[in-house]
Amino acid sequence: MSDFSPSHVDRDAAPGRKATRKDLVFGMAGSGGDGIVSAGDSLLQAAAAEGYHGVMTKSFGSQIRGGESSCRVRIATDPILNPGGNLDVAVALNWDDFLKFGAELPVSGNTVVIYEAATNIAPENIPLVGVTPLQVIPVPIAQMAKDTAGTERAKNTVVLGLIAGWFGIGAVAVMKGIRKKLAKKGTELVDANQRAFDAGRAFAIENPLVKNLALIASDNKGDVKLITDGNDMCAAASIFAGCQFFGGYPITPSTEIMQFFTDHVWSYGGSVLQAEDEIAGIGAAVGASFAGKKSMTATSGPGLSLKTEMMGLASIAELPLVIIDVQRGGPSTGLPTKNEQSDLFAACFSAHGDVIRPVLAPTSVADMFRITIEAFNIAEYYQTPVIVLSDQEIAARKETLDPIDVSQFTIIDRQVPSPTELHEYKRFRQTENHISPISHPGMLGGTYLCSGIEHVESGAPTNSGNVHARMNDKRTKKFDPLKQRKDLFEVTGNPNAPIAIIAWGSVAGVCREALEMAHAQGLNVKLMVPYLLYPVAEGAFEDFFASVVNGYVIEQTHLAQYFKLLRMHLDLPKGVRPMARSGANPFLPSEIVASLHVLLSELQRSHEGNLQPQE
Amino acid sequence: MSPTGTLEFQAKDYKSDLKPIWCPGCGDFAVVQGIYRALAAIGRPPHEIAFVSGIGCSSRIPGYTTAYGFNSVHGRALPIAQGIKMANPDLLVLAAGGDGDGFSIGGGHLPHMVRRNMDIAYIVMDNQIYGLTKGQLSPTSYKGRTSSTSRYGSLEEPVNPLLYMLAYGAGFVAQACPTDLPGMAAIIEAAIRYPGFAFVNIQSPCVTYGEEGQQMKALKAIAEPLDSIGHNSADRLAAMDVAQHYGTKLSLGIFYQNPEPPPTYGDLVKERQEARSKDALPRERILDLFIKK
C-alpha cells in the first residue's frame, strides 16, 4: 500500500459518510502471545494523543504467559464513568480464548464482531450463544501479518490498522507511538509494523461496515493528559502525601504499588523494603510509623488475612498506618486476577478485640489520588491504621485524566507534643477529643513504652478493667468526628428521589453510568457513593434514606456484605435490597437500569401518582 | 559520644521506674543490668534509643529501660526494628526476645536480618523453655525434655541458635551468661558497637520452669570462656566448630566478628537516596510522571 502521510488521514471511514459516534467500547481477546494488551495500550495512548478520554482494562487467565488474554478499551469524547458494558467492537483472535472471558466481554445486537479468518468458522457459525451481532467479519489477520511483517506475531498491529480504518482512531498516533516504543530496536522492526498497520487499515477501508461507527473528532486534541493506572496513582499520591516508608510483599494485583516505590521513593529521602513475608512487610511499616514517619503497606486479600495481628497492634498502640488492600476474588487464594469486593468484612472487622479501623474506597483512578491523601490524613490525625479498599479493576486499569490541581489538597501531619506537653509526657493521655499527641524516638522528653498490651496513660502495662474501658472509649470515641464528615459521600440525582442505588469502589463507576441512562429515561433515582465505608456514618445515611422507598445496594460480594454492614447500623427502608454477586461477574449499566424499572413498577403499584418528574 | 552533646550517662539513667514482674531469681534481671551498663558505656541519650521486643518474659525488657520501648507481637520484633531503623537511621536500635520468640515463630525473619545487615543489635535470652505461657517446649529445649507439652519427653532435636546465625552469615555472633557479669556487659556493648547486624545469645535461666541442670550453679560448672581456648573470632568455621557444643558446653565470648564489616543496609540506602534525589521532580509535581508524552 502507499505510505500514509498525514494529509491522507481521513476521519471518515468511507468517503461521503460522516462520523457520528462519541463513544466506543472495544474488547479484544486472544492468547498471551498475540500481544493483545500491547495493542490495547497503543490504542489508549493514541486516543489520548488525539484528545479523547480513554479507559483500558485487562483480564488474563492464570498462566504466566501464553494463556488467554484480553483487554477492553473504551474511548470517548466526554469523560468516561466506567470501563463500559456491552462491547461496540469485539475482536477475537481465536474463539476458545474469547469465550473464556464470558461476561467480561459482553456481545450484544449492536456489536461488530471481527475475528480471525484462520479459525475457519463461517460468520453465521461463530460460537456466541443467544446473540446476533450487528455485523460479523472474518479477517485474515494472521495471514496479513505474515505477508507484511514476516511473522504472525504482528497480528496486534494489523488489528490496530483495522481499528484505525473502521473507527477513525489513531491513524497517525498509533504508529507514532509504536515508532517511539520500538525506537531502540531498529528500523526493520518499525517498518515491519508499519506495513502490518497499513495492511489492516487498507482492508478496513476496502470493506466498510454496514453502519458507520467512526468516532467524531475530539475538541481537546493537544490538551495535556495524564495516563496512569490505579496502583501507580495510589503510589504517587502516597509520596505526595508525605509517605516516607513502604514495607510490603509482592501479591497480585497490588505489587505495582511497591514497584513504584522502589523506582521513586529514594528521590524523596524515603525508603522501601520488600520484606520476607507479608507480616514482616507490615511489621516494618509499623516500626517506621513508631519512628515518626508516614508509612504504608499494600497487599490483597490473602495478605490482609496475614496482616491481621499487626493491624490490631497498630490500633491499640494508636499508630498511624495506611494499608492498601487491592481486592481480588476470594476467599483464600480465590481468583487472583479477577475483581471482587468481598474483603469488606475483613477490612472492617478482622483483628480481635473492640477495634474501629477506618475503611475508605476510591471509585476510579482519578479519585484514587484524593482518597489516598485522605487515608494518610485520617491515619495521621486519628493515629490509626486505615484501610483503603482498592480493587483489581481500578488498580489495573489505565485511564486518561485531566491534570490534577494538587494545590487544592491539604496534608495533615500527626499531632506531636509541644514543649510543655513533653514535660511529664503521657503518650496516651486522656484528652477532650481522645487524641493524645504522639512522640517518636529522638524526641527528648517523649520516651514511652509502645505495646500491644493494654496500658495506662503513660504506656505502662495494666490489666485493670476500669482503665481498659476508658482506653477502649478513647480508641473508639476519637473517631466520632469522622462519622460526621459529609465530604466523604457523593449523592447524585434528585435528593428527594424515592428510588436509590448505593455502590462503592469500581461498581460505583458502573452505577454512575446507569444513573445517567436512568435519568435519560425519566426515572427519579438518586445514587449514593460512599468513600468512607467504616465506621458507618449513620447521619449521612439517615439523611439519604429519608426519602427512599426502595432501592439496591449494588456490590460484587456473594454475601451482600455492604448491605449487611449498613443493616448492622441503620434501619434501612423496607424496599432497599441487595443486588450482590460474586466477583468476575461484572455489572452492566443496562441491567441496573432494567432493575430500576422493576422498582419503579413496584413503587407505582403501591404509591399511585406520588412521583415527581426528574428535575 | 552522642550526636546531641557530650553528656555522660550512667547505668541508672537507662533504668525506668517500672519494676520487673519477673520471678525472683530470673536471669533476666542480670541481663537488663548488663544492657544498662552497655548503653551507659556507649553514651547515647535514652531518647535516641528504640528498643523493640516480641512477646514473652524477656520481651518485657524494653519497658524496664528509659529508651523508647516497643513491646510488640510474638516473633515480630525484628521486622518492626528494621522499619524503625530505615525510617530514622540515626537512632540506636535494639531488639530483644526469648528463644521461642526468636527461633520459633520469629525464625523466618532471622536470615533476612542477617542478609540485610542493618545496624541493629539483637539479644536473645535463651532459657530453653516457654516461661510466660507456663512451661512448654521451646525450640532450644533438649531432646527428651519433659514439659507441659511433652509429658513423655520431646521428640525433637533442638535448634542451635549459634550455629544457625553463624551459618546464615551473621557478622557478629556471641554468647554470654550472668555467670560472668562483666563479660556479659562487655559483649553486649561490643554487639551494639558492631557496625551491622549483631546477635548475642544469653543463657538466662528460668527459675520457675528450668531444670536444676539449667540454673546458674550448673551453668557455672560448664562455662568455658572462648578466650581460654585461644579461639580466633575472625574465623567463622572455627566459630561453627565451637558452636556445635551448644547444649553441652557453655562457651562464652565472641564466636565470630567480621574483621572487615561491609557497608550496612543503611549506608547503601543513604548512597542511593543521595544519587536519586539529584534530578528528582519536586514532590508537588510528581504527577508529571504520568503526562502522556
Next chain:
Amino acid sequence: MTTPAIDLAHLSLKDALDLAILVEDEAKERYEEFAHQMETHRTPEAAQFFRYMIENESKHGRELLARRVERYADTPSTVTRDMLWDVEAPVYDAVRAFMTPRKAMEAAFAAEVKAYEFFDGALASIKDPEVKALFVELRGEELEHQTLVKAEIAKLPPDNPLSDEDFVDPPSAVD
C-alpha cells in the same frame, strides 16, 4: 568500657572511701529490689528481712559518707558504680518466690562473705597505707555482719520440711 578496672595500686583514700560508699549503695539498691520482688510475689517474711538489710546498708553507707565529707568535703568523685558488680549486693539468683526467712538470711550471709573476699583480696595490691587500713576495717565490718546474720539465722525455727511450693498455686500464664 562497661566495667572499668579499679586501679588498686594507685587507689587514693578518697577513692577508697567513695568506692566503699558505692559498695553499700549497690547493696542497698539490691535489697530494695529484692524487698519489692518479695512483696510482689507474696513472700512477706523474706521481704521484711530484706527491708531490715536496707536499713543496715544505709546506716553503714551514711557513716562512710560522713567520714568522706569530713575529710574531702564534696570534691567530685572519680570512681563510678560501673566499676562494681555485686560486691556486697547479693546476686539476683539468690532469691526465689516463697523463699523462707532462713534462705533470705543465707543469701545476705553469702553476700557478706563475698564482700569480705573483695576487701581481703584487694589488700595485696594496695600501696597506700591509709587505704590499706580502711580496707582492713571494712573487711572486719563484713565479718561482723556475717556473725550478726548467723545469729539471726540461729534464732529461726528449723525450716518446715514441707516447702511452701508444695502448697502454693502453680505458676500461671500471664500473656
